[in-house]
Amino acid sequence: MSPSRVRVGAGGSMTADRPRWEALCVCLTASFMTLLDVSIVNVALPSIQHGLGAAPADLSWVVSGYALTFGLVLVPAGRFGDQRGRKNAFVLGIALFTLASAFCGLAQSPGWLVASRLVQGAAAGWVTPQVFGLIQQMFEGARRARAFGMLGSVVGIATAVGPVAGGLLIEAFGTGSGWRWVFYVNLPIGIAATALAPGILPSKTTDERPVHTGFDRAGVLLLGAGVVCVMLPFVQEQQWRGRGKWLLIPLGALVLAAFWRWEGRQEQRGRTPALDLRLFRLRSFSLGALLATVYFAGFTTVFFIYSLFLQSGLRYSALQAGLAVVPFAVGSGFAAAAGGRLVVRYGRRLVVHGLLGVVLGLVGALVAVRLVPGHGAPWATALPLLLAGLGSGLTIAPNTALTLTEVPVELAGAAAGVLQTGQRIGTAAGIAAVGAVFFAHVANHHDWAGALRLGFATVVFFVLAALVVALADLRASRRTAAR
Structure with missing residues (x-):
């Protein structure tokens, strides 16, 4: 397929760049909405508890239930889109996500809200591999890397906007019902994406479809x-007491x-x-998916423990806590956009440098909290977290582009499903591990600043493990090039 053209159906073609970038905007809008719903809900948990009388176990399921069903459907959703058409799968997922968001906002009991969140998570998981597959389908080479860079920027922006938007909505509508607007904010975005997608997203022509011989139930x-x-x-680590759960x-x-x-x-x-197990015969895919899994075990826990430190340890409001993580998120979004262009030139070396930036930034934040453990900590950690965010932006988007670069377009959805499933498992495992270290120190020493430092140190361990994987892939690539 020519870089300047992308097929949209049996009867025509999409010329030049504009239609493809318009389609990408729809995909990025959908990704923004599903990612926003992760970060924005975290700051709304006290409001949900107050408004619905939810128990701690209910609040846990509001967060972990979304993550669980999200991870559950990724691979089959990607395979479905590869076989039956990504556009139709995308529209179905966005429509279901929007409907589930409305039911979340209308919830009259904790059980109602948890059930709606489970459906919402499954719908988000259904949409995500379609976005990755559509990018693979619509773009090639440097333009594909740039598109993934833009997707990485959306991750950073959604991470930054979520806590701040959640705090503003709760302050505007009150603690009792402000949480409902955290879900209602999805409705205009979801309705617009559902309406625009059928006319803008490309379809696959008959000759591009893999032979369909049945669904592997x-x-x-x-x-x-x-x-x-x-x-x-992992997702129920705090709620399920005893060690028997680890037998699962x-x-x-x-x-x-x-x-x-x-x-x-x-x-x-x-x-x-x-x-399709052929995916794992591709070194770039196997090592890239492993790197993403290990990195996400550390990356996502930064916001988890830092928010706990600020809100529970320093008694910051949800809005103040959200503003404190903006440096990391802004750095991540800015660097992801640049990383999408630079990865074509530097390859895996860019990811290595990104991981080093994350390590340096987190170590700097650790030192800053030790020197300024009180209410000045957010100011002291702003610059180190900005550096860590820049490194993260040079890691996630470039690694995604490199991981999927050798994947055939007809397997793009399934490959994205595997990549995202690894990230979800890594996130759950990382929060359980880092959270255990964090809460144990708080319980034993009543020292929130010390707990944050130990948590950051554990995150650095995961990032260093991801760095080892990146260096292994870089070394293997150089050997292949030498041969």
């Missing part, structure tokens, strides 16, 4: 059961091993698997 069930068993102990992880590993074996047999029989 057994594979989807095995994968879903394995993902739930692995993620559930080896059980999940066994189920995923059975899934792998089943998919191999499907491939041998010439049937359509839920996940």
Whole structure:
């Protein structure tokens, strides 16, 4: 496919750049909405507790239920879009997400809200691989990297806007009902995206469609059961007491091993698997997905423990806590846009430098909290967090582009599903690990600043592990180039 043209159907073509960038805007809008709903809800939890009388277990499910169903549907949703058309899958997901947002806002009981959040998370998980697949379908080479850079910027912007917007909405509409507007804010965005998508997003022509030989229901069930068993102990780590919950992880590993074996047999029989195992024969994909999983175990926990430190330790309001993470988010969004252009020239080296920037920034924040442990901490950590954000922007978007660069377009949705599933598992595991260190120190020493420093140190460990993976891929790439 020519870089300057992208097919939109059997009867015509989309010429030049403008229609593709318009389609990308719709995709980025949808991604912004689904990502916003992660960060904006976190600051609304006290309002939900006050307005609905929700118990701590209910609040946990409002957050973790979304993450669980999000991760559960990613791979089958990506495969569905690859086989049946990404545009239709995208429209279905956005419409369902918008409807679920309305039901969240209308909730009259904690159970109603949790059930709506589960559906909302599944809808977000359905949309996400379609966005990645559409970018793969519409762009090539440097323009594809630039598009992924823009997607990375959206991650940073949504992360920055979410806590601030949530705080403003709760202050505007009150603690009792302000949380409802956290969900209602999705409605105009979702309705606009649902209306525009059918006429703007490209369709796949007949010759671009893979041969469809049936939907692998057994594979989807095995994968879903394995993902739930692995993620559930992490997302419920604070609510489920005792060590028995960790037995689910080896059980999940066994189920995923059975899934792998089943998919191999499907491939041998010439049937359509839920996940094409050829993806894992691509070094760039395998190592890139592993890097993303390990990095997200550290990256996402920064906001989790920093927000707890500010709101519970320093008694900041939700709005003040949201403003304190803006330096990281702004740096991430700015660097992601630049990373989309630079990755074509520098490749994996850019990711290595990005990870080093994250490490330096977090170490700087750790030192700043030690020197200024009180109410001046947000000012002391602003510059180090900005550096960490810049490094993060040079990590996530470039790594995504490099991970998917060798993936065939017909497998783009499934590949994006695998990549995102790894990120969700990494996020859940990281929050459980870092949270355990953080809460243990608070419980034993009643020292919030010390807990934050230990939490940041644990995050640095995960980032360094991701750096090892990046260096391994860089070394392998150089060997291949030398041969």
